[in-house]
Amino acid sequence: MHETIDSRHMNALDLNCEFFGLSRLQLMENAGKGIAEEILSRFNHGRVVIFAGTGNNGGDAFVAARFLKGFDVEIVLAGDVKSELARRNLSILEKAGMPVSRWGSYEFEGGDIIIDALLGTGFRGKLRGPYRAIIHKINESDGFKVSVDVPSGLDADTGEYETAVRADLTVTFHRAKPGLLRAGELAGEVVVKDIGIPELFEKLSGPGDFKLAYRRFEHAHKGMHGRVLVVGGSPYIGAPVLSALAALKAGADIVTLAVPESIYPQAGSFSPELIVRSIPGDELSTENVSEIARLAEKHDVVVFGMGTVDKGDVAEEISERVERMVIDAGGLSPSIHCNAILTPHAGEFRRVFGKEASEVNVIDAAEKSGTCIILKGKRDIISDGERTKYNDTGNAGMTVGGTGDVLAGIAGALYAINDDAFTAACASAFIAGYAGDLCFEEKGYNFTALDVIEKLPHAVKKIMELK
C-alpha cells in the first residue's frame, strides 16, 4: 500500500467510503478526535485559538474543539463556512456556547495553542481573501501551532507554497500527503492519524474511481470525449455491436465499428449512431492489420476481439501498430505490444495465460505482459501488476450473454480519455456493474446486455451527481 495519497485520490476514497456506508461526517469526527488526541498528549490546559476556513478542514477543528475539555477554546472564522458538514459541527459548538468570531472583527492576542484549520486538500491556486494576513498573524504568534491535515497555504500534492503556516505539528489523516514529505521543516512533526477507513475500502472500486476517470468538458468539440474504433465480429455479429453501443452510452463522441464484410450488412443495420466500416474477408486475419491500423489513426483506442474466435495473432500484430487497445474474447493474447486493457473471464484467463484465475496470477500476468487486466467475476480483479483493486458492483443478472462486450466498450470509451489504463479499468468495471445493479432494481435478474447499455447514461449521471 502506498505511503502517501494525493488530494484527488483522497477525495475519491472519501466518496467511496460514503458509497460503502462510512459517512464523511464519521470521517470528520474521527479526524477531529485525532487532532484532539495529539494535543491532549502534549498539553492538559491552555488557551486554544482555532482559525477555521470555509471547508472541511475547518470542520475537523470544530470536532476537535469538542474534545478539548479543560481548555479555553475560541473559534475565529476566515469567512462564511460553505461545507455543510463543517456547518453542522460549528452549530454544535455555538449551541454549546463556545465563542465564535469573524476574522475582520477579531483582535488576535495570541494563544498557547493555535490550530490552523484554514485550508487542507481543497486548497487551490493563489491565496485569496484574508488568508495571507491570517497566516502571517499565526506565524508571528509564539503559540504551539498545530496544522490540520496540511499547513495552510501548502499545496498538499506538490509541496509548493508562497505563504504557508510554519507548523510545530501537522496532524494528517489516513495517509501522509505527498506535499508534506516535500515541505521539510514547514510542517513540523507530522503525525498520520487513522480515521477508521477499512483497508478493503481502499482496494474496492467505487464512485470515486469513476469520477477520477470520467470527464465532460464544457467547451468541447466533437471527438474531445473520445474516438473509439471497435473491431470484431465473425462468427458472432452482435458482440462487437454491443461494445460499440456501450462505448457511445459511456460517453465516447465517435464510435466506429469495423467488421468483416461477411457480416457487414447485418452489423451495419443495428444503429444509425454507429459509423460502420467493412473489412475485406469472411473473418478477421493478419492481412487486415494495415487496414485496421489505418482506421485506428483517426481514433484514440482500438477495442478488439469481441465476437471472434482465436484472433490473438491479429491482436498482437495490431498492437505493434497502435498506441492503445482494449482486448476481449477471441482477441486475448499474453503478448501484446502496446498499452492495453485485457478483459478475460476466468476461462479465458486460463486459456490465454495457462494458469488458474487467482489474484496472484492476475497480478503476475499483468506484470509480465505489461498490460492492465480486468479479470471478470463476482468480484472483478483489476491489476496492472503494480496496483490492484477489486470491483463488487454487478449481480447474477449479468451472467447473460453480451455483458462482457458491454464492459469492453465502456473500457474503450474511458481509456480513450485517460492515459492511465488502471484508472480507466477500475472506473469501467465499477460503472458496468453499477448499471447492471440499476437494471436489477428496475427489472430483477432478467435484464439483458442492451438494458445495461440503455442504463449507462443514467448510471453515469447518478454517480457524477454524488458530491
Ligand SMILES: NC(=O)C1=CN([C@@H]2O[C@H](COP(=O)(O)OP(=O)(O)OC[C@H]3O[C@@H](n4cnc5c(N)ncnc54)[C@H](O)[C@@H]3O)[C@@H](O)[C@H]2O)[C@H](O)CC1
Ligand atoms: N479522508 C480525509 O482525509 C478527510 C479529510 N477531511 C478534511 O477535509 C479537508 C478537505 O476539505 P475540503 O472542504 O475539500 O477543502 P478545504 O477545507 O481544504 O478547503 C476548501 C475551502 O477553501 C476555499 N479555498 C480553496 N482554495 C482557496 C484559496 N486559494 N484561497 C482562499 N480560499 C480557498 C474553498 O473555497 C473551500 O471552501 C481535508 O484537508 C481534511 O482536513 C475530512 O474532514 C474528513 C475526511
Ligand SMILES: [K+]
Ligand atoms: K490546514
